[in-house]
Amino acid sequence: MRSSVDIMDQTADPAALFDAWMVDFRVLIAEDAGLTWPPTSADLSEVPPVLMTLATVGPDGYPRTRNVMVSRTEEGRIFFHTDSRSEKVRHIGPNSKVSLTVLAADRSKQVTVVGDAVRSTPDEEADAFADRSRYLQLLAWLSDKDLAEKPAEERHRVWAQFNAENPGMTPPETWAGFAVVPREYLFWTADSDGPSQRVHYVRAEGSADAWTTEVLPG
Numbered sequence: 014m015r016s017s018v019d020i021m022d023q024t025a026d027p028a029a030l031f032d033a034w035m036v037d038f039r040v041l042i043a044e045d046a047g048l049t050w051p052p053t054s055a056d057l058s059e060v061p062p063v064l065m066t067l068a069t070v071g072p073d074g075y076p077r078t079r080n081v082m083v084s085r086t087e088e089g090r091i092f093f094h095t096d097s098r099s100e101k102v103r104h105i106g107p108n109s110k111v112s113l114t115v116l117a118a119d120r121s122k123q124v125t126v127v128g129d130a131v132r133s134t135p136d137e138e139a140d141a142f143a144d145r146s147r148y149l150q151l152l153a154w155l156s157d158k159d160l161a162e163k164p165a166e167e168r169h170r171v172w173a174q175f176n177a178e179n180p181g182m183t184p185p186e187t188w189a190g191f192a193v194v195p196r197e198y199l200f201w202t203a204d205s206d207g208p209s210q211r212v213h214y215v216r217a218e219g220s221a222d223a224w225t226t227e228v229l230p231g
């Protein structure tokens with residue numbers, strides 16, 4: 014089940030195109046994991062999430078990147094969740110400008126987004142935490158500088174003890190969600206019979222849903 018949305022269909026809503034690609038990317042990951050698509054709801058949690066390389070800009074003006082999971086997409090917004098003490102959050106505070114790139118597992122597609130990161134609501138953050146695997150919930154609680162500096166044996170002991178003592182978890186105070194609100198999309202597609210190609214969507218000045226588009230070489 015692959016999306017039939019064509020990047021050359023420049024009347025397409027880029028947010029819908031992005032969402033359709035995220036489904037395609039998830040299908041590829043599921044196939045790599047030996048799961049059929051659509052998976053049963055039980056299997057869905059076993060499909061590893063799509064990753065995006067997220068760039069933020071530091072106070073020194075240099076961009077810095079790291080991979081985070083695409084938690085979900087909604088109405089054109091791309092959500093990720095992280096630790097409020099992280100460098101990315103320190104960057105976003107004074108400078109909301111970010112960029113992200115997602116690459117399909119089979120390297121047939123790449124999409125880059127430029128936009129602004131906006132803090133999620135407490136309800137959205139709580140829902141996203143509830144959707145995380147137990148491992149990732151434990152990670153959100155326990156991943157800090159103090160523990161990172163301890164020897165492996167001590168880290169494993171603290172982890173096992175916290176795991177045993179906390180059967181149900183609510184989000185820690187450091188749990189933070191952000192939505193990237195796109196102002197540009199750059200969709201890249203491979204073509205085994207010819208040159209790769211891109212379509213650049215730029216949000217029209219002051220508009221919520223009008224986009225200018227341009228076709229570019231890959």
Ligand SMILES: Cc1cc2nc3c(=O)[nH]c(=O)nc-3n(C[C@H](O)[C@H](O)[C@H](O)COP(=O)(O)O)c2cc1C
Pocket residue numbers: 064078079080081082083093094095096099100101102
């Ligand atoms: C496969 C993979 C998935 C990751 N997913 C996340 C994530 O969803 N959220 C997150 O905060 N960090 C995630 N990380 C860790 C980040 O890459 C990064 O090391 C961490 O967030 C600290 O980043 P910062 O100090 O640059 O802000 C992931 C790393 C890898 C390799």
